[in-house]
Amino acid sequence: MKRIFIVLILSLMCLTQINAQKFQGLAKTPPMGWNSWNIFQTNINEKVIKEIADVMVSSGMKAAGYKYIVLDDGWMSMRRDSITGNLIPDPKKFPHGMKALADYIHSKGLKFGLYNCAGTNTCQGYPGTRGYEYQDARLYATWGIDYFKYDWCNTKGINAKEAYTTMSKALQKAGHPIVFSVCEWGLNKPWKWAASVGELWRTTDDIYHVFDGVHDFGTWSALGVMRIVDLQKGLRKYAGPGHWNDPDMLEVGNGMTTSEDRTHFSMWCMLAAPLIAGNDLRKMSKTTLDILTNREVIAVDQDSLGIEGFKYADNDSLEFWVKPLEKGDWAVCFLNRSSVKKHIDFDWRKEIITDSLSHRKLIAKINKYKLRNLWTKKNIGTTKRVLKASIDSHDVLMLRLHKIK
Ligand code: GLA
Numbered sequence: 001m002k003r004i005f006i007v008l009i010l011s012l013m014c015l016t017q018i019n020a021q022k023f024q025g026l027a028k029t030p031p032m033g034w035n036s037w038n039i040f041q042t043n044i045n046e047k048v049i050k051e052i053a054d055v056m057v058s059s060g061m062k063a064a065g066y067k068y069i070v071l072d073d074g075w076m077s078m079r080r081d082s083i084t085g086n087l088i089p090d091p092k093k094f095p096h097g098m099k100a101l102a103d104y105i106h107s108k109g110l111k112f113g114l115y116n117c118a119g120t121n122t123c124q125g126y127p128g129t130r131g132y133e134y135q136d137a138r139l140y141a142t143w144g145i146d147y148f149k150y151d152w153c154n155t156k157g158i159n160a161k162e163a164y165t166t167m168s169k170a171l172q173k174a175g176h177p178i179v180f181s182v183c184e185w186g187l188n189k190p191w192k193w194a195a196s197v198g199e200l201w202r203t204t205d206d207i208y209h210v211f212d213g214v215h216d217f218g219t220w221s222a223l224g225v226m227r228i229v230d231l232q233k234g235l236r237k238y239a240g241p242g243h244w245n246d247p248d249m250l251e252v253g254n255g256m257t258t259s260e261d262r263t264h265f266s267m268w269c270m271l272a273a274p275l276i277a278g279n280d281l282r283k284m285s286k287t288t289l290d291i292l293t294n295r296e297v298i299a300v301d302q303d304s305l306g307i308e309g310f311k312y313a314d315n316d317s318l319e320f321w322v323k324p325l326e327k328g329d330w331a332v333c334f335l336n337r338s339s340v341k342k343h344i345d346f347d348w349r350k351e352i353i354t355d356s357l358s359h360r361k362l363i364a365k366i367n368k369y370k371l372r373n374l375w376t377k378k379n380i381g382t383t384k385r386v387l388k389a390s391i392d393s394h395d396v397l398m399l400r401l402h403k404i405k
Contacts, residue, residue, distance in 0.1 A: 021165065021168050021169060021172065021196050021197055022168055022171075022172065022180060022196065022197060022198060022199070023171075023172065023177040023178065024242070025242070026177060026178075026179050026199055026242070027179055027199035027200065027241075027242055027243075027244065028241045028242060028304075028306070029241070029301075029302040029303075029304070029306065030200070030244045030272055030273055030274045030275060030301055030302065030306075031067070031068060031147070031179055031181075031199065031200060031244075031274045031275075031276070032065045032066045032067055032068070032274070032275045032276070032298075032302075033066055033067055033068025033069060033070055033111070033113070033147070033275075033276050033277070034052060034056060034061075034066060034068070034069050034070065034276065034277045034278070034281065035070040035071075035072050035113075035149070035249050035276045035277075035278055036049070036052075036070065036071050036072045036074075037072035037073065037115075037249065037278065038207070038209075038249055038250075038251060038254060038278025038279070039254060039278055039279050039280050040280075041072075041073070041074065041124075042073055042074025042124050043074070044071060044072075044074055044075060044093060045092075045093040045094065046093065046094045046095065046096060046100075046101050048282075049069065049071065049101060049105075050101070050104055050105075051282050052069060052280075052281050052282065053069050053104065053105050053108050053110055054108070055281040055282050056069065056108070056110060056281060057108050057109070057110070059281060059284075059289055059293075060289075060293055061277070061281070061289075061292060061293055062108075062109065062110060064292070064293040064295055064298060065275075065295075065298055065302060066275070066277065066292075067110060067111050068110070068111045068112070068113050068146065068147045068179070068276070069105050069110055069111070069112055069113065070112075070113030070114070070115065070147055070149060070276070071113065071114050071115060072115045072149065073115055073122050073123055073124045073126065073151070074090075074093075074124055074126065075089060075090060075093065075094065075098075075114065075115070076088060076089055076090055076126050076127065077089070077090050077091070077126075077127075078125070078126060078127070079127065080127050080132075085132065085135060086135065086139055087116075087127060087132075087136060087139060098114070098143045098145075099142070099143045099144065102143050102144045102145065103144070106144065111146035111147060112144065112145055112146055112147070113145060113146060113147025113148060113149065113179070113181075114140060114145050114147075114148060114149070115148075115149045115150075115151065116128060116129045116136065116148070116149075116150060116151070117129060117150070117151040117152065117153050117154060117155070118130065118150055118151070118152055118155050118158065118160075118163040118164065118167065118184075119151075119152065119153050119154030119155035119156075119158070120154045121153065121154045122151060122153060122154075123151055123153035123154075128153075128154055129150070129167065130155075130158070130163075133166050133167050133170040134170040134173065134174075136170070137167070137170035137171045137173065137174040138174045140171075140174065140176070140178065141174035141175055141176035141178075144176065145176070145178060146176075146177070146178055146179065147178060147179040147181065148167075148171065148178050148179070148180055148181065149181040149183050150164065150167055150180065150181065150182060150183055150198075151183045151184075152183060152184035152185060152187070160184050160187065160188035160190070161188065161193045161197075164180075164182050164184070164190070164194060164197050164198065165197055167180070168180055168197040168198060179198075179199045179200075180197065180198035180199055181198060181199065181200050181201075181202075181246065181274075182194045182197065182198040182200065182201035182202065182246075183201075183202045183246075184201070184202065185202050185204060185205050185206075186201075186202060186203040186204050186205075186231075190202070190203075191203065191235050191238035191239075191245060192238070194243070195238070195242075195243035198243075199242060199243060199244065200243070200244040200245075200246040200274050201243075201244075201245065201246055202246045202247075202248060203228075203231060203232060203235055203245050203246060203247055204223060204228050204231045204247060204248060205220070205221070205222060205223055206222040206223065206248060207222060207223060207224075207225065207228060207247070207248035207249065207251055208222035208223060208224060208251070209251035209254040209255045209256050210224040210225070210256070211224055211225055211226060211256060211257075211260045211263075211264075211394055212224040212225070212226040212227060212337070213227060214227060225251065225256075225260070225263070225264045225267070226337060228247045228248060229247070229267050229271070231247075232245060232247055232271055232308075233311075235308075236271075236307075236308035236309075236310055236357060237357055239272060239306070239308050240306045240307070241304075241306040244272065244273065244274055244306075245271070245272075245273065245308065246273065246274050247268065247271060247273050249274075249276040249277070249278040250264065250265065250268065250275060250276060250277050250278050250279070250292075251264060251278055251279075252264055252265050252277065252278075252279060252288060252291055252292055253277075253279030253280075253284045253285070253288035253291075253292070254278065254279050257394065258287055258291075259392050259393065259394045259395035260394045261287075261288065261291050262291055262375065262395060262396060263335060263394055263395055263396045265291050265292070265294070265297065266297060266333055266335075266374075266375075266396045266398045267321075267333070267335065267396075268301065269297050269298065269300045269301035269331075270300065270308075270309035270321050270323050270331060270333050270398075271308050271309060272301055272303070272306060272307065272308045272309070272323070273301065275298070275301060277292055294374065294375070296372070296374045296377065296400065297374050297375070297398065300323060300325065300331040300374070300398075300400070303323075303325045303326055303331075304326050305324060305325060305326050305358070307323065307324050307355075307357065307358050308323070309321050309322055309323030309324075309331065309333070310322065310323075310355065310357075312353055316338070317336065317337040317338035317342075318334065318335070318336055318337070318338070318342045318344070318391075319334070319335040319337065320332070320333075320334055320335075321333040321334075321335060322353055322355070322362065324355055324358050324360040325400070327403065328360075328367075328403035329369075329400060329401060329402050329403055330353075330360075330362050330369070330400070330401040331374075331398070331399070331400055331401075332398070332399045332400075332401060333396050333397070333398045333399075334346075334389075334391055334396060334397040334398075335396050336391040336392065336393060336394065336395055336396070337394070338393060339393050339394075340393055341390055341391065341392055341393060342390065342391050343388075343389070343390045343391075344387065344388065344389050344390070344391065344397070345386060345387075345388050346386065346387040346388075347386045347387075348364035348369075348383035348384075348386075348387065349364045349365045349383070349384070350365075351363075351364065352365075362401070364383035364384075367403055367404075368382055368383060368384060368403075368404045369382060369383045369401035369402055369403055369404065370382050370401070370402040370404060371383065371387070371399050371400075371401060371402075372399060372400045372401075372402060373397070373398070373399055374398045374399060374400055375396075375397075375398055380399075382404070383401065
C-alpha cells in the first residue's frame with residue numbers, strides 16, 4: 001500500500017513537472033533591470049552595454065534591486081547562419097559574441113536578457129523566431145541568457161496564446177531558468193492566459209516620454225505615461241507573485257520634468273509594475289538616480305504581497321490611489337494630473353477604504369497609522385490628524401501608512 005502511494009506521488013510530481021509551462025519562482029516580485037530600447041533603439045554595442053552594467057553596479061542601482069540588463073531589438077545580424085540556421089550577434093556591434101557579454105554581465109553579479117519576436121522578423125526587420133523556437137531557446141541557454149523579451153511584429157495569421165506557449169515550452173525544454181517577458185502589447189488579452197506561460201506581459205502599446213496623450217509616429221503612435229496608467233483599469237486581479245502586468249519600461253531620465261518622472265516612477269510602483277529602467281545610466285543626473293533608487297518607493301513595488309494598487313477616488317484631476325502592503329501597511333498616492341498646484345485637506349477618519357480583491361480594509365477611525373512621506377523621507381504624523389498639503393502640477397504625494405498595533 002505504502003509503495004503504491006509513493007509511486008503515485010512520484011508520478012504526480014513528474015506530471016506537474018511536464019505540465020509546468022514555465023520555471024517556477026523567478027519573479028516573486030516584479031522584475032527590475034534595464035533595457036536598451038527606450039534610449040538607444042538599435043544603436044547598441046558591447047562597449048556601451050558593458051559600461052551600462054558597470055554603472056548599474058557603481059551607481060547603487062544593483063544594490064537597490066536592479067538585476068537584469070536586457071538587449072532589445074538590433075543585437076543580431078540581418079541573416080541567420082546559412083548552414084546551422086542559428087542567430088548571429090552583429091559582429092560589428094558585438095565582436096566578442098553574446099556568451100562573452102553574458103559572462104561579463106554575470107561577473108558583475110547581474111543577469112542578462114535578450115529580445116526577439118514571435119513573427120518572421122523583429123519589429124526592426126532582424127530575423128524573427130517563427131519556426132526556430134526550440135533552436136533559438138537552446139542557443140540562448142548555451143549563452144546563459146536569463147531573461148527573454150518576446151515581441152509581436154510580423155505575426156500575421158499566428159495565434160498569440162499558441163505562439164507564446166510554444167516559446168515558453170521551448171525555453172523550459174532548453175533547461176536554463178529564464179524570465180519570459182510576453183510583449184504582444186495587450187492585443188489578445190494576455191492577462192487572461194499568460195500567467196502560466198511567462199512572468200510578465202505587456203498590457204499596452206509602447207510608452208513614450210510624455211506625461212499624457214499620445215505621440216504620433218505617422219504609422220503608429222506611442223502612449224504617454226498617464227494614458228498607460230488609465231489603460232491598467234480592470235487588470236489588477238490578473239497580477240500577483242510570479243505573473244505581472246507590464247505597463248512598459250521606464251522613461252525616467254528621458255526628458256520629462258522631475259515631477260513627471262517622480263510621478264511615473266511612483267505610479268509604476270503603485271501598480272506593482274516591472275521596473276525596467278530605459279535611460280542612459282552613464283549620463284543620468286543625480287535627480288534621476290535618486291528617483292530610480294528611492295528604496296522606500298521601490299519597497300512599495302516589491303512588496304511581498306504582490307497586490308496591485310487601485311484608484312480609490314478622483315476629483316478634478318486629483319486622484320487618490322491606494323495599495324495594500326505586508327503587515328497591514330498601505331501605500332497611498334495622491335496624484336495631481338492637472339496643470340495647476342492642488343491643495344488637499346484629507347480627513348482619514350472619514351474614509352472607509354475596502355479592497356474588494358484582497359479584502360483588506362483601511363479604516364482610520366478604527367486603526368491608527370503612522371504616515372511616512374516616501375519622497376521627502378520624513379515622518380509626518382498619524383491618520384488621527386487631517387492631512388493638509390499641496391501638490392505641484394504633475395506631481396505626487398506618496399505615503400506609507402504604517403499600522404500602529
Ligand atoms: C516593439 C516593442 C518595444 C521594442 C520595439 C523594438 O515596439 O513594444 O518595446 O521592443 O518593438 O523594435
